[in-house]
Every structure is written in C-alpha cells, then in structure tokens.
Amino acid sequence: MSTAAKAARRALMWLGIILVVGYGALAAGVVTGATTLAPGLALDLAGGRQLTLQATTTDGSEVTQEDLEQAVEIIRKRVDASGTSEATITTQGSNVIVVSLPGNPSDETIDLVRQSAQLQFRPVLNYQYSSWVTEAAASASASASASASASATASASATADPTPSGSASAASNVLRDSASEDATPAASATAADPTASASASASASPSASASASASAETSSDDAAAGTASDLTWLTDELQAEADALDCSDEANLGGADLGDSDAGHVACSSDGYYVYLMGPVELTGSDVASATSGPSYNTTGALTGEYEVVLNFTDEGTQIFDDITQRLIQLDSPQDQFAIMLDGVVISAPAVQVRISGGTASITGDFTQAEAAQLAAQLQFGALPLTLELQSNDNIPATLGQDQLEAGLIAGLIGLILVVIYSAFQYRALGLVTVGSLVLAGVMTFMAVDLLYWMIGYRLSLAGVAGLIVAIGVTADSFIVYFERVKDELREGKSLPAAIERGWKRAKRTILASDAINLLAAVVLYLLAVGSVSGFAFTLGLTTVIDIIIVFLFTHPVLVLLSRTKFFGEGHKWSGLDPRQLGRDSFYKGRGRTRSSESKKSLAERKAEAANGTGADADADADAEPAKGGEN
Amino acid sequence: MAGNLAQWGNALHSGEKIYPIVRQRKRWFAISGALMALSIGSLLIFGVQLGIDFTGGSQFLVTTDSDDVSIAQEVGDEYAPDSEPLASTLGTDRIKLSMGEVDIEVAREITAALADGYGVDEADVASTQIGPTWGAEVGKKAAQGLIVFLVLVSIVMTLYFRAWRMAASGIIALMHDLIFTVGIYALIGFEITPASVIGFLTILGYSLYDTVVVFDKVRENTKDVLSQNRFTYGELANLALNQTLVRSINTSVVALLPVASILFIGSFVLGAGTLKDISLALFIGMAVGTYSSLFVATPLEVQLRTREEKIAKHTEKVLALRESGESLVTMGEDGEVRVGALQPGEHLGTSSQPKRKGRK
Numbered sequence: 004m005s006t007a008a009k010a011a012r013r014a015l016m017w018l019g020i021i022l023v024v025g026y027g028a029l030a031a032g033v034v035t036g037a038t039t040l041a042p043g044l045a046l047d048l049a050g051g052r053q054l055t056l057q058a059t060t061t062d063g064s065e066v067t068q069e070d071l072e073q074a075v076e077i078i079r080k081r082v083d084a085s086g087t088s089e090a091t092i093t094t095q096g097s098n099v100i101v102v103s104l105p106g107n108p109s110d111e112t113i114d115l116v117r118q119s120a121q122l123q124f125r126p127v128l129n130y131q132y133s134s135w136v137t138e139a140a141a142s143a144s145a146s147a148s149a150s151a152s153a154s155a156t157a158s159a160s161a162t163a164d165p166t167p168s169g170s171a172s173a174a175s176n177v178l179r180d181s182a183s184e185d186a187t188p189a190a191s192a193t194a195a196d197p198t199a200s201a202s203a204s205a206s207a208s209p210s211a212s213a214s215a216s217a218s219a220e221t222s223s224d225d226a227a228a229g230t231a232s233d234l235t236w237l238t239d240e241l242q243a244e245a246d247a248l249d250c251s252d253e254a255n256l257g258g259a260d261l262g263d264s265d266a267g268h269v270a271c272s273s274d275g276y277y278v279y280l281m282g283p284v285e286l287t288g289s290d291v292a293s294a295t296s297g298p299s300y301n302t303t304g305a306l307t308g309e310y311e312v313v314l315n316f317t318d319e320g321t322q323i324f325d326d327i328t329q330r331l332i333q334l335d336s337p338q339d340q341f342a343i344m345l346d347g348v349v350i351s352a353p354a355v356q357v358r359i360s361g362g363t364a365s366i367t368g369d370f371t372q373a374e375a376a377q378l379a380a381q382l383q384f385g386a387l388p389l390t391l392e393l394q395s396n397d398n399i400p401a402t403l404g405q406d407q408l409e410a411g412l413i414a415g416l417i418g419l420i421l422v423v424i425y426s427a428f429q430y431r432a433l434g435l436v437t438v439g440s441l442v443l444a445g446v447m448t449f450m451a452v453d454l455l456y457w458m459i460g461y462r463l464s465l466a467g468v469a470g471l472i473v474a475i476g477v478t479a480d481s482f483i484v485y486f487e488r489v490k491d492e493l494r495e496g497k498s499l500p501a502a503i504e505r506g507w508k509r510a511k512r513t514i515l516a517s518d519a520i521n522l523l524a525a526v527v528l529y530l531l532a533v534g535s536v537s538g539f540a541f542t543l544g545l546t547t548v549i550d551i552i553i554v555f556l557f558t559h560p561v562l563v564l565l566s567r568t569k570f571f572g573e574g575h576k577w578s579g580l581d582p583r584q585l586g587r588d589s590f591y592k593g594r595g596r597t598r599s600s601e602s603k604k605s606l607a608e609r610k611a612e613a614a615n616g617t618g619a620d621a622d623a624d625a626d627a628e629p630a631k632g633g634e635n
Numbered sequence: 636m637a638g639n640l641a642q643w644g645n646a647l648h649s650g651e652k653i654y655p656i657v658r659q660r661k662r663w664f665a666i667s668g669a670l671m672a673l674s675i676g677s678l679l680i681f682g683v684q685l686g687i688d689f690t691g692g693s694q695f696l697v698t699t700d701s702d703d704v705s706i707a708q709e710v711g712d713e714y715a716p717d718s719e720p721l722a723s724t725l726g727t728d729r730i731k732l733s734m735g736e737v738d739i740e741v742a743r744e745i746t747a748a749l750a751d752g753y754g755v756d757e758a759d760v761a762s763t764q765i766g767p768t769w770g771a772e773v774g775k776k777a778a779q780g781l782i783v784f785l786v787l788v789s790i791v792m793t794l795y796f797r798a799w800r801m802a803a804s805g806i807i808a809l810m811h812d813l814i815f816t817v818g819i820y821a822l823i824g825f826e827i828t829p830a831s832v833i834g835f836l837t838i839l840g841y842s843l844y845d846t847v848v849v850f851d852k853v854r855e856n857t858k859d860v861l862s863q864n865r866f867t868y869g870e871l872a873n874l875a876l877n878q879t880l881v882r883s884i885n886t887s888v889v890a891l892l893p894v895a896s897i898l899f900i901g902s903f904v905l906g907a908g909t910l911k912d913i914s915l916a917l918f919i920g921m922a923v924g925t926y927s928s929l930f931v932a933t934p935l936e937v938q939l940r941t942r943e944e945k946i947a948k949h950t951e952k953v954l955a956l957r958e959s960g961e962s963l964v965t966m967g968e969d970g971e972v973r974v975g976a977l978q979p980g981e982h983l984g985t986s987s988q989p990k991r992k993g994r995k
Contacts, residue, residue: 392768396765400698414897418892421893425889469909475893476894490644521840523791
C-alpha cells in the first residue's frame with residue numbers, strides 16, 4: 004500500500020476518533036442528565052421575551068464594565084426572585100444588557116427587570132435572624148454540636164454556609180449568646196483619614212442634646228430621639244413584618260420593595276440570614292462619590308492583614324454622614340450600625356466606631372479580598388446615577404418560534420436535496436462523495452452545536468439556522484473546487500492517483516484561503532453584529548471550521564481510496580472521472596509516447612493478467628502505473 | 636446536459652472555446668459602470684427603506700386564520716392614532732400591525748386588544764418595540780462592521796496575493812457587489828433590517844471567496860508569463876477565467892440552491908422575517924458576486940497589470956512576434972488566439988526526470 008493510501012486511512016481514523024469522542028461525551032452527558040440530546044434553542048425559536056436595556060447615566064459619567072456586570076448581577080437576582088428559570092442575561096458592548104426570558108413572563112417581571120437599582124443608607128434599629136433560621140433552629144436538636152468553631156463560622160456573615168441544617172444549629176448557639184459582639188454580622192466603620200479619627204474624640208452631639216427632652220429613657224435613646232435612629236420608628240407592624248420575612252425566599256433577595264424612604268423598613272441581608280429593622284433613609288447613592296477596596300492600613304501605615312472598603316462621599320453626603328456618625332457613635336449596639344441597602348437588600352451594616360467628618364469612611368471586617376472588592380463594586384454601582392432604558396422589547400410566542408424552526412428545517416432539507424440532485428447530475432458517482440461529505444458535515448455540526456450548548460450554553464437562533472443552511476452551499480463549494488481541480492489535472496493527461504495528488508495540492512490552497520476569508524467574515528460579524536443575528540455569524544464560522552475538517556479528513560482521503568478501486572481508477576462512465584468525457588483519449592506515457600485510454604494492454608499487463616488468471620488487480624494496476632513503459 | 640457541460644468545460648479548459656472577457660473588458664466596465672450609476676442614482680432618489688430596528692417603532696404579529704386586517708387597523712387607530720398604525724397580512728396566516736414608537740404600557744393594551752379582536756391567546760401575539768436611539772445604535776454598528784471588515788479583508792488579500800493590484804481589484808469588485816445589491820434594494824423598495832445587513836456582510840465574504848478562487852487560477856497561469864513569448868498576460872488571465880467558469884457556475888448554483896429554498900420558504904410560508912431578510916440579501920448578492928468575480932475583478936486586475944512597465948513591454952513583444960509570424964500560436968475560427976494546455980501530454984520539466992544515483 005502506498006503512503007498516500009496509508010495517510011488517507013489515518014485521516015479517516017482521526018475523523019472516526021473525533022466523532023466517537025464527541026458523541027461519546029454527548030452520550031455520557033445525556034445519560035448523566037448533564038445535557039440534552041436536542042440543541043439549545045434561542046428565544047426566537049423557543050418563544051419568550053427579549054429585552055434590550057441600555058444603561059445610561061443621568062450625569063453623563065461613563066458606565067464601566069464593572070458597573071455593567073453589577074447591573075447584570077442585580078437583574079439576575081431580580082429575575083431569580085420572580086421565579087423565572089433559564090433566563091439568560093448577556094452584555095453587549097459597553098452599555099447594553101440583553102435579558103432573555105423564556106416562556107411568557109408576566110408584565111410584573113418585565114417591569115421589575117427594567118427598573119433601576121437604588122442604594123440607600125438607613126440606620127439600624129434592630130436586627131434578628133430570619134424566620135427560617137429560627138424555625139430551623141427550633142427544630143434542630145439543640146445538641147452539643149454547636150461548637151465554638153461553628154459559631155465563629157456563623158459570625159462571618161458572607162462566608163456562612165447557606166445550607167440550613169448545618170448552620171442552623173450553629174446559629175441557634177449564637178442566638179442564645181446573642182449578647183456576644185461576634186454575632187453582629189456587620190463590619191465596623193472607622194475613619195480612613197487619621198485626622199478624622201482624631202476629631203472623632205469630640206463626642207458630644209449637639210443634635211442629641213437639643214432633643215434630649217423628647218425621651219426620658221437612657222442616654223443612648225436621647226441621642227436618637229427625633230432622628231432616624233429613634234426607636235419610635237420600630238412599630239409593632241414593623242416588628243411583625245420582620246418576624247414574617249422569610250429571607251430564604253429568593254423573592255426577598257432581589258429587587259425587593261424599597262419601602263417608604265421616610266418611614267421604617269424591613270429588609271433581608273444579602274446572605275439571607277438576617278432581617279434588619281431600619282429607620283428612614285438618610286443617604287442615597289447620589290451622596291456617594293466613589294468606593295474602592297484594598298488592604299487596610301493602621302494609623303502608623305502598617306498593613307493590618309485585612310481588607311477594607313473605602314467610601315468617599317460627596318460634599319453634601321459628607322455633611323450628612325458626619326451627622327450620622329456623630330449620632331450613631333453614642334448609641335448602643337445594634338443602633339450604632341447603619342445598613343447599606345442595594346436594590347432592597349442589605350449588603351453591609353457596619354457599626355460606627357468614630358465620628359467621620361472628612362467624607363472618607365473605611366469599612367473593615369472579616370473580608371476576603373474578593374468580598375471587599377465585591378462590596379466596593381456594589382457601592383460604586385449604587386453611587387452611579389444609572390438608569391436602564393428599555394430599548395427593545397420582543398415577544399415571540401412559542402407557537403411562532405415553533406413555526407420558524409419548522410420552516411427553517413424544511414428550507415434546509417429542500418436546499419440539501421437540491422444540492423444533492425445537482426451534484427449527482429454534475430459529478431455522477433463523485434456526487435455520492437459530496438453527499439457523504441455533506442451528511443457527515445451535518446452530523447458533525449449537530450455534535451458541535453450540542454456540545455457548545457452543554458459547554459458554553461450556546462443556543463441556536465433562527466439566524467443561526469439560516470447560517471447553517473447557507474453553509475451547505477459553502478461546504479459543497481469546497482468539494483467543487485477540489486473536483487474541478489482534479490478534472491483539470493485529468494484533462495492534462497494524468498492518471499487518476501496523480502491527478503488527485505496534484506489537484507489536491509492546488510485545491511488545498513484555494514480551499515484554505517477562501518475558508519480563512521469566510522472565517523474572518525464570521526468573526527468580524529460576530530463581534531460587531533447586534534442582536535440575535537450574531538447567531539448567523541457564529542454558525543457560519545462553526546461550519547467553516549467543520550468544512551475544513553471534513554475536506555481534509557473525509558473528502559480527500561475517500562477520494563484517494565476510491566481512486567484505487569476499479570470503478571473510479573479506470574474511469575468508469577458513471578464515475579464522474581471518465582477521461583473520455585473529459586476530452587482525453589490518450590495518456591502521456593513518457594518518452595514521447597502516448598497511450599490510448601481504451602488501449603490494448605501493455606506487454607507487462609498482459610503477462611500479469613495471464614499469471615493472475617482473470618483481470619488485474621486495480622490496486623496493483625494503479626501502483627504499477629509509473630513503472631510501466633508500455634507500447635502503443 | 637451534464638455531458639454537454641463537461642464537454643463545454645473541456646473546451647474551455649483546453650482553450651478550444653474562449654470567451655474573450657478580458658479583451659472585451661471595456662464593454663464590461665461600461666456595463667458595470669452603468670449599473671453602478673443606476674444603483675447610486677436610485678439610492679439618492681429613492682433612498683433605502685429602513686426597518687423598525689433602525690428607525691425605532693413597534694410591530695405586532697397575530698397568527699390567525701382570519702384575514703380581516705380591519706380589526707388590527709381599528710386597534711391601531713384607537714390606541715396609537717399618532718403613531719401611523721398600518722395593518723397588513725403577512726405570509727399565509729399572519730396579520731401584521733406596525734406603527735411608530737409607543738410606550739410599553741400602550742403596547743400591552745394593543746396586545747390585549749389584538750388578542751381580544753382575533754380571539755387568540757394574549758401570549759400568542761408577537762410584539763416588538765424598538766426605541767429610536769437603539770435603532771440608531773444598531774445602524775452605527777452595522778456601518779462599523781462594514782468598515783472594519785473591508786479594512787481587514789484588504790490586509791488579508793494583500794498578504795495572501797502579495798500583490799496590491801489583485802487586492803485592489805478584489806476590493807473594488809466587492810464595493811461593486813455591495814453598491815449594486817443596495818441599489819436593487821433601493822430601486823425595488825425592499826426593507827433593510829439587521830438581518831439584511833448580516834446578509835450584505837456575508838455577501839462581502841462570499842464575493843471575496845469567489846474572487847480568491849478565480850485569482851488563484853490567474854496567478855497559477857501567469858506565474859511564468861515573462862519567461863515565454865507566446866501569450867500576453869491578458870490572454871493567460873482570460874484563460875484562467877474560462878477555466879474557472881464551470882466551477883464558478885457550479886459554485887453559484889450550489890450556493891444559490893439552499894439560499895433560494897430559504898427565500899422561498901421565508902417569503903411565501905412565513906412572510907417577512909429573519910429568514911427572508913437574510914436570504915434575499917444573499918440571493919441578490921451571490922448572483923451579483925459571481926458576475927463581479929468574472930466580469931469585474933479579473934478584467935480590472937488585467938487593466939492594472941498592463942499598466943505595469945514590464946508587463947506592458949512583454950505584451951508589446953508578444954504582439955510584435957506574433958505579427959512577424961515568429962511565434963507559434965493557433966488562431967481559432969473566431970480570430971481569437973488559442974491559449975490553453977498543450978496536447979497531448981504536459982512536460983513536467985527536468986524535475987520530473989529520473990535522478991542520478993548518489994545525487995540529492
């Protein structure tokens with residue numbers, strides 16, 4: 004066997020390996036339930052609602068990538084809260100968010116998605132474990148399992164284990180020792196600026212003393228009286244509301260009601276463990292200038308090993324914050340805390356340790372670097388006067404999507420059949436190679452689309468289906484370029500194996516060049532296209548890659564192997580490679596002699612035939628070709 | 636026919652039959668120029684009809700057996716009289732109501748009214764609302780994509796062919812396709828949607844692809860043009876055109892068949908939509924692209940090359956030799972010089988001769 008045939012067999016083997024591995028993985032995924040056999044469908048085929056939101060700022064400041072991601076995060080929480088599953092939220096460019104909600108989401112969900120998020124600062128009146136924690140704790144056996152280490156985990160609010168059973172017993176322990184300061188989920192606020200902390204020593208609050216008459220209770224209450232921290236905000240209704248609030252329900256963890264800004268309010272902490280009872284809003288996002296995170300330093304400038312979030316207020320915010328800290332510092336825990344709410348959820352509730360008049364506050368606590376960065380991003384986002392403008396609103400009923408998918412598939416089938424008929428007409432038996440290649444390309448594309456859905460959640464859209472259908476033509480063209488080249492070589496008088504070798508060499512270059520251009524087009528289209536039509540570019544690029552694989556690993560090897568069969572090698576009338584039809588009756592045999600294609604056999608051939616009994620082996624014939632001198 | 640096409644292909648390949656496209660390039664340039672003028676003219680006069688994705692607006696789609704457009708029209712007139720509502724039928728079983736931009740609340744009312752009017756479920760009324768600023772954004776993106784793509788393609792073409800003339804001809808052919816296609820859109824009044832834009836951009840890729848195949852053959856044929864004195868550059872390039880003619884036709888047919896089937900299904904079964912918009916642009920563009928790779932790109936390239944000094948000198952020399960009868964060329968019956976592969980066999984050069992033992 005010649006090297007060409009060996010290479011051909013090896014190529015086919017590789018193709019087999021790719022298909023077996025791909026489909027094997029897919030089968031494993033389907034069996035284990037990790038994926039489905041059907042490819043994922045985008046909204047325009049499955050039906051659903053697509054909203055395009057453009058983030059704009061009212062003050063003309065720029066929307067950064069982090070802000071956009073934060074907005075996506077908030078929308079995701081809201082969508083989860085609305086009970087919609089399988090929603091996809093993606094960003095496009097620097098300021099566009101595309102929300103795809105499958106099915107038929109309610110108007111409320113849509114309104115929820117497009118409302119803008121708000122950052123609010125409210126003084127904490129009290130906080131308690133959410134009802135689910137206390138219920139779980141009550142049902143959990145109050146055994147010795149609540150160890151010291153367990154309570155420590157519970158106090159690190161952000162990292163607390165969200166599984167109710169494990170942490171509930173830990174929490175019950177904390178509850179009983181509720182006096183312990185550790186139980187406070189909050190971080191503490193100190194002045195980032197050393198000069199500010201120096202000024203913090205002046206503690207007496209003018210506002211507190213002015214309103215001292217309002218209440219005859221403890222000194223702590225004196226300071227709070229008449230302000231947002233006044234416990235009179237803590238009405239029975241508010242308490243009842245707090246008792247009823249179930250923070251394990253996702254509906255309360257995203258896009259929750261912001262409450263009346265001039266009255267007390269109840270909200271969950273972002274981890275779902277605590278319910279905060281808070282006074283009226285004192286500061287909003289517009290009072291925050293910026294927020295950053297980083298390692299924290301102590302007053303001597305040495306690293307403390309902890310991470311902090313530094314909040315900068317605007318001029319107006321500085322003034323208000325000064326008043327707040329001045330007041331809160333005199334109050335007892337938990338009234339010395341202020342809650343920072345983003346989108347109706349308490350993201351942090353630091354206690355005030357010093358009066359902060361410089362407009363720069365530092366929030367420290369048990370942060371990891373990532374947690375600090377997240378909090379800073381949330382604050383920074385809340386500071387942005389960001390509004391989400393609804394730019395497009397598409398509703399595709401499931402029936403319409405179904406119709407479109409069917410129409411697309413029918414169109415694809417018709418296209419495929421037409422191409423098959425045409426190539427059979429044009430290339431006769433060679434057309435079968437085209438059909439085989441196209442079918443294999445289809446099998447491979449299906450595998451790729453399925454795997455991509457599994458791996459990266461790629462969903463096929465209508466434009467994507469169009470791309471696949473258009474690709475039939477592009478893929479078939481590779482074969483046409485190749486076959487025409489082989490025919491050219493045959494016309495120039497080469498034997499079939501030689502024609503295939505030379506034709507392939509030249510066609511390869513052309514196929515690669517044109518596929519490279521197709522791929523380039525697909526990439527540019529994908530990156531620059533807006534909306535669902537980028538799906539077209541995606542499938543066009545995908546099928547171009549598959550085209551290259553098929554041509555190299557299937558079409559060419561198969562043709563090489565076929566050229567060794569009698570049917571093709573001798574140029575049967577129906578093989579599509581008949582030299583006579585290609586206007587070639589004689590072959591150049593070397594040494595200035597030619598041989599007619601329907602020639603008398605050479606002396607060596609006749610001898611070989613006589614030796615073998617009947618006809619010569621086609622393979623041997625083809626291989627022996629160059630060696631034969633032959634006579635005319 | 637297959638046999639005839641094959642024989643025709645043989646004749647084209649051997650140079651027995653020659654379509655003197657390159658020699659008659661002035662004619663093709665004139666035709667293309669006229670088409671360009673017509674396209675640009677209709678663009679300026681009629682302008683293009685932009686879909687609501689670019690201009691902003693609303694559209695509602697009801698799937699129903701009823702073909703009573705008046706219900707939808709009444710709904711539109713009632714809820715959004717200022718937004719120029721217009722109801723029409725679409726495909727076999729759909730009614731479309733389109734209008735200018737409306738608030739999401741109004742859109743909900745219209746959806747409910749349409750569902751009520753046609754007796755369908757509210758969830759089965761498809762609706763699209765697009766804000767005008769977003770539409771402008773989409774348009775800007777499309778224009779950006781076009782420019783970036785053209786620049787990238789120019790670079791790739793120049794690198795691939797390592798000849799700026801080929802790259803330039805390819806790009807000009809590309810512009811030709813694009814202007815022509817958009818011109819047809821303007822003339823007939825087809826609506827341009829983001830899907831059509833995707834179609835246009837794909838045409839660019841396709842047109843280039845076609846041109847690359849032809850240019851590859853041109854390059855192969857003219858590789859040794861200066862080392863022989865029988866044929867001019869233009870004649871060899873023309874041979875390349877003729878030799879790739881069968882492939883060009885086959886490719887175009889094979890590429891157009893699936894596109895045509897989407898176009899058919901998209902326009903007659905579904906009515907307007909993504910499928911129709913993409914396939915219409917592709918159908919027109921591919922047809923134009925095949926034309927331009929044959930009748931614009933190569934003739935243009937030859938035009939540019941013949942201005943090159945060494946090619947011009949060579950052409951002069953070849954023609955002078957032919958005049959004096961010193962070069963061996965056969966003339967066809969139509970007076971065309973026969974350019975083609977030599978019969979019966981091809982000499983592969985000394986490299987194909989057996990090597991002496993012991994030599995590398």
